[in-house]
Amino acid sequence: MSKFNKLFISFVTIFFLLVGNAYSDKVRIGTEGAYPPWNAKDSSGNLIGFEVDLAKELCAILKHECTIVEQDWDGMIPALLMRKFDLIMAGMSITEERLKTINFSQGYADEVASLAVMKGSDLENLKTVESLSLSNKNAAKKTLEQLTKALAGKTIGVQTGTIHQNFLESGDVGNVKVRKYKTQDEVNLDLAAGRIDAALAAAVAFTDYAAKSKKPVVLVGPTFSGGDFGNGVGIGIRKGDSSSAVGKRDTRLLNEFNRAINTARKKGIISELAIKHFGFDASM
Amino acid sequence: MDLDLMINSFPKLLSATLTTLKLLSLSLIFGLILGLIFAIMRLSKKKIIANFSYSFSYVFRGTPLLVQIFIIYFGLGQIEYLRSTILWTVLKEPYWCAIIAFSLNTGAYTSEILRSAFQTIKPGFIEAGKSLGISNKIIFYKIQIPIAIKQSLPAYGNEIILMLKGTSLASTVTLMDLTGVAKYIISTTFKPVEVFIVAGSIYLFLTFLIHNFIKFAEKKMGTN
Numbered sequence: 001m002s003k004f005n006k007l008f009i010s011f012v013t014i015f016f017l018l019v020g021n022a023y024s025d026k027v028r029i030g031t032e033g034a035y036p037p038w039n040a041k042d043s044s045g046n047l048i049g050f051e052v053d054l055a056k057e058l059c060a061i062l063k064h065e066c067t068i069v070e071q072d073w074d075g076m077i078p079a080l081l082m083r084k085f086d087l088i089m090a091g092m093s094i095t096e097e098r099l100k101t102i103n104f105s106q107g108y109a110d111e112v113a114s115l116a117v118m119k120g121s122d123l124e125n126l127k128t129v130e131s132l133s134l135s136n137k138n139a140a141k142k143t144l145e146q147l148t149k150a151l152a153g154k155t156i157g158v159q160t161g162t163i164h165q166n167f168l169e170s171g172d173v174g175n176v177k178v179r180k181y182k183t184q185d186e187v188n189l190d191l192a193a194g195r196i197d198a199a200l201a202a203a204v205a206f207t208d209y210a211a212k213s214k215k216p217v218v219l220v221g222p223t224f225s226g227g228d229f230g231n232g233v234g235i236g237i238r239k240g241d242s243s244s245a246v247g248k249r250d251t252r253l254l255n256e257f258n259r260a261i262n263t264a265r266k267k268g269i270i271s272e273l274a275i276k277h278f279g280f281d282a283s284m
Numbered sequence: 285m286d287l288d289l290m291i292n293s294f295p296k297l298l299s300a301t302l303t304t305l306k307l308l309s310l311s312l313i314f315g316l317i318l319g320l321i322f323a324i325m326r327l328s329k330k331k332i333i334a335n336f337s338y339s340f341s342y343v344f345r346g347t348p349l350l351v352q353i354f355i356i357y358f359g360l361g362q363i364e365y366l367r368s369t370i371l372w373t374v375l376k377e378p379y380w381c382a383i384i385a386f387s388l389n390t391g392a393y394t395s396e397i398l399r400s401a402f403q404t405i406k407p408g409f410i411e412a413g414k415s416l417g418i419s420n421k422i423i424f425y426k427i428q429i430p431i432a433i434k435q436s437l438p439a440y441g442n443e444i445i446l447m448l449k450g451t452s453l454a455s456t457v458t459l460m461d462l463t464g465v466a467k468y469i470i471s472t473t474f475k476p477v478e479v480f481i482v483a484g485s486i487y488l489f490l491t492f493l494i495h496n497f498i499k500f501a502e503k504k505m506g507t508n
Contacts, residue, residue, distance in 0.1 A: 074467060077474040101474050157458075161471030179378075179458045180468065186358070190458075193361035195376055 027064045027253065028085035029055050030071045034183045036208045037277040038091035038111075038233075041070075050277035051089040054108065057269050058260040074160050074182060077102060080238060083246070086253055088236030091202065093163050095230040103239050103250075105257050107232025108270055110284045112223035113164055114203035115156075118191065119216035123198055126150050126220045134172070134227025143222060148174035150221075155179055157187040157196040164200040167228040191217065204278050232284050235261075290478045293469050297483055300465035301490070307379075307451045307461060311386035312444060318387060319394025326399045337395065344392035349450050353385040357457040382454040390447045397443060401435035402428060434505045441498030445491050452487075462486060 031039040031051055039049040047068050059066035069085045080088055080102060091111070094104040112131065117123045132143050155177040158164040168178045179196055181187045188209045191199045199206070203219055210217040240251030264270050270283035325337035344352065360366055360375055374380045405428055413423040455464030466483040470476045 074471055075476070078470070078476045081474065097472070160468065165471075181458055182456065189358055189361065194367060195361065195378075 025065075027059065027066045027087065028069050029066055029087045029089050030069050030076060030079060030085040031055075031088075032073045032076065032090045032183075033070045034073070034185055035091045035202075035205060036212075037204055038202070039089070050109070050273055051091065053273050053277070054264070054270065055089050057264055057273070058257060061260045061263050062256050064256075072182070073162075076161075077236070080236060083238075086237065086250070087257065090236075091233055092236050093230030094232055094234045095163060095166070095228070097166065098236070103237050103254060104234035105237065105254060106261055107234045107284050108261050108265075109274055109282045110225070110232040111202040111204060111282060112225050113167075113200060113229055114206065114219045114223050115198050115200050115221045116191065116206040116217050117198045117220050118194065119218055121197065121220075123150060123154070123220050124218060128222045130222060131225065132222035133225050134167075134229060135225075137227070140227075144172050147221060148172075151176045151198070153177075154197040155195075157181060157190055157199040159184050159187055159201065162201070163229050167224065168200060170228055172228070188213070188217075204282075286473075286475055286478050289473055289475055290482050293466075293479050293482055296465055296469065297462060297479075297486060300460055300462045301486055303460060303464075304448075304451050304454075304462040305490075307382060307386065307454055307459075308444075308448055310383050311390055311447060311451070314383065314387035315390030315394050315447070318391030319398055322391065322395035323398035323402060326395065327402055341392040341395050344389050345396070349385065349389050350453050350456065352389055353382060353453055353457060356385045357381040378454075378457040378459050382451075382457055382459055386447065386450060386454075389450065390443060393443050393446075394440065397436045397439045398432055400439075401432035404435055405431050437498060437502050437505065441494065441502075444494050444498070448490055448494065449487065 031047060031049075033039050033041045033047050033049075035049075037050055039047065039051045042048050047070060052068060055066060055068055071079050071084070071090075073090065076088055076090055076092070077098070079085065088102075092098070093111075094107060098104070115123070115126075128143050128146055132140055134140050151173050156168055157179045158168060158181070160180040160182060165178060165180060167173075168176055179190075181190070184201055184205050187196075187199050187201060188206075190196050192213070192215045198220070203223055206217050206219060209215070235257050237254050237257075238250045240249075240254060241247035242251070261270070265283065271281045274280070274282040322337045322340055325333045326341075328334050328337075356375075357378060360381075366372060366375065374384075409427055409431065410423055413427050418426075451461055452463035454461045455467060458464075460468065462483055466479050469479050473479070
């Protein structure tokens with residue numbers, strides 16, 4: 001066999017191996033692996049966390065073979081659209097904005113967001129209502145005004161492309177300076193270093209960081225939900241269509257996983273996993 | 285292809301280009317000063333000074349720029365003692381951390397470019413100056429430096445282009461440069477291809493300008 005033929009055959013083989021992999025019926029689930037306790041990595045690089053465990057349970061219910069794929073947060077939705085994986089389970093809240101581009105399953109867990117500061121910050125004594133729902137803008141008005149005043153001129157860190165960023169940039173709390181980070185880890189580091197005055201993320205992301213790093217991070221102000229904060233966390237999936245095989249598969253997967261979430265909820269699996277990872281029942 | 289998005293994101297990306305250019309020009313100015321100092325130190329007859337300069341360029345050319353910017357931004361931020369000193373007023377700002385990292389990096393490369401330029405100056409030029417009774421200082425400023433600059437222009441043009449692309453790493457420490465704003469637009473539109481094509485074209489155009497400017501300068505100075 002000539003050198004060229006050998007080379008040609010190996011290229012063709014590699015090509016089919018790659019293509020074969022892309023079109024097998026294995027369900028691939030994308031997660032960030034950097035947003036504990038939702039999803040994270042252990043010291044040897046294995047993906048762990050609430051959603052990793054839940055994904056395994058859902059796949060077991062559906063008897064699907066699943067692989068969990070790691071993907072940076074800022075490329076999560078583009079990667080889904082480019083079919084690098086079939087589902088997103090990455091602490092991604094169901095929001096109007098995202099629904100324009102992708103579909104979501106029913107929610108499986110809900111999180112509240114909270115501001116965090118370092119102990120000793122002048123924001124530490126911020127007295128507001130305990131929880132703030134933005135579903136009713138009129139009822140939230142008074143607290144939002146209070147927050148606008150307290151946060152004026154402050155720099156607040158968030159992860160890029162999150163509900164937390166959307167909220168701070170919506171103008172609901174005036175013109176705060178928003179600093180955007182690639183990962184929540186980096187937000188936490190800069191909060192602890194004092195480069196930002198406060199940070200906004202899932203409350204559990206801060207309590208988890210405080211517990212692990214032993215840094216004096218404290219939650220302040222109300223817990224946020226509704227409005228820009230979305231309607232719980234669900235599985236992100238491409239919008240299916242009935243004209244192509246892959247489109248039909250997307251629709252089928254959505255229905256199957258909605259069913260699996262129902263089953264897992266009834267069996268108490270979601271609650272159990274939530275208590276294990278969050279310390280309280282965040283299931284929905 | 286979403287043409288509307290490409291057109292709409294263009295003005296936003298263009299204004300972010302200003303940040304990129306600011307980062308680039310400041311880093312190049314500081315880098316050139318550093319490079320010149322380290323190149324002169326490298327040529328010193330005192331071993332310890334020459335070695336210090338060599339180690340500086342060895343470390344900064346031997347590690348990735350991304351690692352350098354992370355060490356300066358996230359690494360130094362972890363040192364509690366540093367946060368109580370006056371240095372923190374500078375290191376607190378992502379902008380200055382980026383400038384420091386870029387300047388040190390380009391400074392290391394520039395020092396190598398200048399050093400080799402100094403070393404290729406034919407001893408005859410210096411001897412000619414000496415034979416005319418010109419002082420060492422004037423020989424250095426009027427003969428060695430101009431020749432070195434002329435010699436190093438092509439290589440330095442390359443370094444400017446590398447540095448332009450290096451500034452895209454500023455986005456990793458929250459700065460809204462061209463790449464930072466591109467990523468930001470993608471985070472709300474989920475369309476990386478369109479936005480990165482526009483951003484990439486702007487980088488390409490800047491490279492085109494730099495390339496031609498250096499070519500023009502080479503012609504003016506008669507370098508070949």
